[in-house]
Every structure is written in C-alpha cells, then in structure tokens.
Amino acid sequence: QVQLVQSGAEVKKPGSSVKVSCKASGGTFSNYAISWVRQAPGQGLEWMGRIIPIVGRANYAQKVPGRVTFTADKSTSTAYMELSSLRSEDTAVYYCAKDLSEGGTWEDIFDVWGQGTMVTVSS
Amino acid sequence: EIVMTQSPATLSVSPGERATLSCRASQSIISDLAWYQQKPGQALRLLIYGASTRATGIPARFSGSGSGTEFTLTISSLQSEDFAVYYCQQYSNWPLTFGGGTKVEIK
Numbered sequence: 001q002v003q004l005v006q007s008g009a010e011v012k013k014p015g016s017s018v019k020v021s022c023k024a025s026g027g028t029f030s031n032y033a034i035s036w037v038r039q040a041p042g043q044g045l046e047w048m049g050r051i052i053p054i055v056g057r058a059n060y061a062q063k064v065p066g067r068v069t070f071t072a073d074k075s076t077s078t079a080y081m082e083l084s085s086l087r088s089e090d091t092a093v094y095y096c097a098k099d100l101s102e103g104g105t106w107e108d109i110f111d112v113w114g115q116g117t118m119v120t121v122s123s
Numbered sequence: 124e125i126v127m128t129q130s131p132a133t134l135s136v137s138p139g140e141r142a143t144l145s146c147r148a149s150q151s152i153i154s155d156l157a158w159y160q161q162k163p164g165q166a167l168r169l170l171i172y173g174a175s176t177r178a179t180g181i182p183a184r185f186s187g188s189g190s191g192t193e194f195t196l197t198i199s200s201l202q203s204e205d206f207a208v209y210y211c212q213q214y215s216n217w218p219l220t221f222g223g224g225t226k227v228e229i230k
Contacts (some may be wrong), residue, residue, distance in 0.1 A: 002192060029170045044224055045212075046221070061217070061218040062218060063124075100172065107172070109169065109172045110159075110167070110212075111159050112166075113166040113168075116166070
C-alpha cells in the first residue's frame with residue numbers, strides 16, 4: 001500500500017521561502033511521477049506540475065509562478081516543492097500526488113495523495 | 124487551458140437517495156476525465172478515471188459516464204460516508220485542470 005506523507009504546516013513571512021516534503025513508502029519511488037497540487041482557502045484545486053524522480057525531470061504549469069522548484073531524492077523516496085519570494089496569495093494547502101501509472105507512460109491521474117501541507121504567508 | 128465547470132455547487136441529498144453530479148469541459152476531452160472525493164482532514168481519493176472506470180476498491184454505487192464535454196458522476200444510494208466534496212479533473216491536455224467542486228451535503 002503506497003502512502004505519501006507530507007511535512008507539517010508552515011507559517012512564513014512574505015518574501016521568504018518554504019520547502020514542503022512528500023515521503024513515499026510502500027512502493028518503488030523510482031517508478032513514480034509525483035505531481036503537486038495546491039488549494040487556496042475556500043478554492044478549488046490547481047495543478048502546479050510534476051516531477052519524474054528517476055530522471056529528475058520537472059514540468060511546471062504555465063500559471064505557476066517561476067518561483068517554484070520541484071526536486072526529488074531517490075535515496076530517501078522523498079519529493080520536495082520549494083516556493084520562494086512568498087506572497088499572501090501563496091497561502092494554500094499543498095498536496096503531492098502519485099500518478100496511477102508506474103514506470104514510464106504517465107496517465108496524469110492521481111491514485112495516491114498526501115495529506116496536505118498548510119502554508120500560511122503572513123506578516 | 125481547458126476549463127472544467129461543475130454543477131451544482133452544492134447538492135442536498137437524503138441518505139439512501141441518488142446523487143447526480145455534472146462536469147462540463149470547455150472543449151472535448153474524449154474520456155480523459157477523473158473524479159475525486161475530498162473529505163475534511165483526509166487525503167483525496169480517486170473514484171473514477173477514463174470517465175467510467177472505477178478505481179481500485181471503489182464501491183459499485185459510484186459510477187461515471189459521459190464523453191466529449193459532458194460528464195456525470197452518479198452515487199446510486201448515498202451512504203453517510205459519501206457526504207463530501209467531489210472534483211472532476213481532465214487529463215487530456217496540459218495544464219491539468221480541475222472543476223470547482225460539488226459539495227454533497229445531508230438534506
């Protein structure tokens with residue numbers, strides 16, 4: 001049973017950075033594609049992009065600011081989302097999610113989700 | 124970007140009744156549509172993909188239909204654990220996009 005466990009809630013000042021982790025267990029991390037999705041308070045879901053850990057290739061949604069970076073550490077089966085120059089509008093719950101497909105032809109369907117990490121940006 | 128529109132925003136249903144949720148795409152996505160369930164404090168759960176294929180472990184009371192631009196999620200007989208927010212998502216084109224959600228509440 002694959003699980004994704006995310007790091008805890010963060011409160012950050014405007015202009016600072018945050019790095020959210022997403023640790024996978026119960027499966028083969030190298031076979032995954034991990035997407036990041038965010039949800040602002042009271043709003044819907046926004047796909048931010050994904051990373052393929054085995055090759056370290058990241059793709060970002062065009063609407064996502066150039067301030068975001070996805071990385072992955074295969075040795076610890078952990079994916080990371082770092083967002084810099086934080087603004088109040090970055091306040092959201094950030095989710096990682098695993099692609100349904102494993103090992104090459106990605107479906108962009110998410111069968112396992114992390115529990116979410118609340119990031120609050122406030123002075 | 125493909126815009127996904129869900130209706131209604133809120134659906135009030137009594138336990139045991141049928142719930143029908145709609146999702147419309149701004150252009151054809153063939154059958155590249157998934158449905159998710161979100162409950163407070165819980166991870167999102169994949170229900171349906173390919174517009175009509177139930178994900179592993181999803182009860183048969185959940186069914187999906189549609190193609191092109193119009194899609195439906197039907198919950199045949201609502202159980203207490205089904206009261207939640209439901210989102211549709213298209214994966215036909217990047218960026219992947221979600222609908223605004225339908226909240227299914229107890230009537």
